[in-house]
Amino acid sequence: MFLLFGLSPKEQLLVSVAFVCHFCGRNVPQHVIKRSNRFSLFFIPLFSVSTRYFNECSNCGGVTNLTRDQATHAQDWAARHPQH
Numbered sequence: 001m002f003l004l005f006g007l008s009p010k011e012q013l014l015v016s017v018a019f020v021c022h023f024c025g026r027n028v029p030q031h032v033i034k035r036s037n038r039f040s041l042f043f044i045p046l047f048s049v050s051t052r053y054f055n056e057c058s059n060c061g062g063v064t065n066l067t068r069d070q071a072t073h074a075q076d077w078a079a080r081h082p083q084h
């Protein structure tokens, strides 16, 4: 009898908002991404062990860590400012 368990990372694109990237200085879409590591047993995800939020520039790939509040705020902002 053995146990098969592991961690599986899952990335989810929460929203894209366009603003000036502080790495490359271009006004391009910035992807707000949620990444969670899920503990799984026999390939069945049981619970999330760690979740982090970050912002990734679609031009240069520069990554900025976000708090959960900042990520939520970005989603709220995008919902109130639809982009075409």
Ligand SMILES: [Zn+2]
Residues within 6 Å of the ligand: 021, 022, 023, 024, 025, 026, 057, 058, 059, 060, 061, 062
């Ligand atoms: Zn950039």
